[in-house]
Amino acid sequence: MTGWPDGPVPPLARSTLDRAAHRRTDPAWLTDAWKRARVLVVDVAGGGRALVEGPSTAPVLVLLDADAAPRVDPAGRLFLGVEPDGTPLFAVDAPLPVRPDARAVNLRDVGHLLGDRDAGAFTSATALANWHAAQPYSPASGQPTAVAGAGWSRVDGDGGQLWPRTDPAMIVAVHDGVPGPDGRCLLGNNAAWPDRDGELRFSCLAGYVEPGESAEAAVLREVAEEVGVTLDRIDYAGSQAWPFPGSLMLGFLATADPGQPLRLDPAEIAVARWFTRREIAAVLAGERVDAGDGRAVTLPMESSIAFFLVSRWLEG
Numbered sequence: 001m002t003g004w005p006d007g008p009v010p011p012l013a014r015s016t017l018d019r020a021a022h023r024r025t026d027p028a029w030l031t032d033a034w035k036r037a038r039v040l041v042v043d044v045a046g047g048g049r050a051l052v053e054g055p056s057t058a059p060v061l062v063l064l065d066a067d068a069a070p071r072v073d074p075a076g077r078l079f080l081g082v083e084p085d086g087t088p089l090f091a092v093d094a095p096l097p098v099r100p101d102a103r104a105v106n107l108r109d110v111g112h113l114l115g116d117r118d119a120g121a122f123t124s125a126t127a128l129a130n131w132h133a134a135q136p137y138s139p140a141s142g143q144p145t146a147v148a149g150a151g152w153s154r155v156d157g158d159g160g161q162l163w164p165r166t167d168p169a170m171i172v173a174v175h176d177g178v179p180g181p182d183g184r185c186l187l188g189n190n191a192a193w194p195d196r197d198g199e200l201r202f203s204c205l206a207g208y209v210e211p212g213e214s215a216e217a218a219v220l221r222e223v224a225e226e227v228g229v230t231l232d233r234i235d236y237a238g239s240q241a242w243p244f245p246g247s248l249m250l251g252f253l254a255t256a257d258p259g260q261p262l263r264l265d266p267a268e269i270a271v272a273r274w275f276t277r278r279e280i281a282a283v284l285a286g287e288r289v290d291a292g293d294g295r296a297v298t299l300p301m302e303s304s305i306a307f308f309l310v311s312r313w314l315e316g
Contacts, residue, residue, distance in 0.1 A: 010240035010251065010308045011112040015120025017081035017089060024079060024150040033088035034077060039069035040091040042125045043104075044133045048244075050122060051102040052110060059110050061118040062102050063089070070094035078128050078151030080121055091125035091151075093132065107243070111303030127243035128152070131164045134245060138162060169247045170218045171206035173237075173309035174229065177255040181278040184258055185313050188227060188272035200271065200291040201298045204306040206249070215250045223254070227272050228263025231256050237312060240305050249305045253313060280314055 023029050040063055042050050052059035070092055078091040096104055107126050111119055128151055135154055138145050143156035154162045174186040187202035207222035209215055216234050223229050237251045258274050271291070279289050280299070289297040300306040 008238075008308070008312065010238045010305045011303050012107070012119055012123045012242070012305075013238060013240040014116040015124075016084060016117040017120055017124075018084075019081040020079075021152075023082075024152050030077070030079060030150055031074075033079070034066050034074075034090065037066050037088040037090045038063035038083075039066055039077075040064075040080070040089065040121055040125050041070060041094055041096055042091055042122075042129045043096050044093050044129045046096065046104070047106055048126050048130065049096060049104040049106050050125070051096055051099055052105050052114075053099070053102045057113065058115075059105065059113055061114065061122060062099060064097070066090075068097075070097065073147075075147040076151075078125065078132075078147075080124050080128075083117065089121060091121070091129065093129040108301055108303050112307075113302075123241050123243060127166075127241055127246055128164060130243055130245040135162060164246070166241070166246055166248045168209040168215065168250060169206060169242075170209055170215050170222065170250050170252060171204050171305055171309065172219050172223065172234070172252040172254050173204045173306075173313050174223060174231065174254050174256050175313050176258045176274070177232075179316055181276060181281075183277050183313075183316075184274040185277075185280065185310065186227065186229065186256065186258070186272065186274050187310075188264075188269040191266060191268055191270040193270075196298075198295055199298045200293070200295040201300070202271075202273075202275070202291075203300045203304075204309050205269075206306070208247075209250070216252075219252050219254060223256075226265050226268045229256050229260050237309060238305070240308075242305070251305045251309050253309065277314055280310060284314075 051062035054060045072092045080089045082088055107122050138156040141156050145154040145156050148155045176184045189202055205223055205226050209218040219234050231254045234252050234254045237253050239250045242249045262272055283289050283297050291297045
């Protein structure tokens with residue numbers, strides 16, 4: 001993608017589409033665009049899955065011609081944008097069609113493997129489809145709502161409008177600032193995560209930004225609340241949508257003194273510990289690292305910004 005600052009990009013922050021927002025209120029253009037569009041089918045009821053084809057290491061989204069796409073009410077055609085060659089791209093929420101050479105996948109599983117266009121399209125389609133599925137009624141009037149604005153708003157019977165909601169959240173890789181293999185990073189196991197036999201998953205510390213709070217203030221507060229650690233320095237690292245169902249993850253790297261005692265909030269964090277670069281590199285290489293209780297350490301999925309942040313720290 002163009003216009004991004006130098007350096008690596010979070011996996012779900014990539015896109016090549018022109019969102020062409022001015023077209024969302026142009027019914028004539030949208031009707032004509034549908035005839036020549038490519039359509040991404042996302043099945044919210046089926047777990048937000050879409051179809052991909054090609055090798056497992058480099059999957060490609062299955063995009064259908066409009067006449068081959070599932071038939072939905074025209075209002076349910078979610079306009080995602082225009083590709084660089086001028087082709088309009090839409091999404092629909094519907095059961096996935098049967099395609100012998102395709103397989104159904106979730107954005108979590110393949111987001112990091114997709115190309116820039118597909119990563120952006122799948123992320124936007126998932127976010128929009130999840131929001132529509134959760135907004136059948138207006139919270140203000142209680143009336144049923146209907147899709148409007150080419151998928152970018154909903155309206156009730158009195159014309160009251162709703163727009164897609166995105167909840168800001170922070171996520172931070174706390175480290176000791178030491179270079180080399182002995183440098184350490186603080187990761188935690190969330191108390192709400194399900195137990196997995198023989199494994200314990202560790203990730204970055206995260207939480208929602210509260211009303212009236214800056215993202216940086218949320219970083220300081222969440223780290224203090226969850227593990228009792230005071231931070232020395234905070235640096236912004238990038239952001240990406242996490243549409244499960246509708247968050248914007250604001251990623252940070254922060255330094256702290258590892259000599260501070262850890263004071264865990266048991267409602268939030270079940271286990272937390274400092275890992276060396278050597279240990280994290282071993283986990284990524286497929287080697288077994290003991291979590292301290294006989295279970296093996298695992299890390300976040302590669303489509304997550306948590307994995308992106310840990311990788312940034314690992315690379316120094």
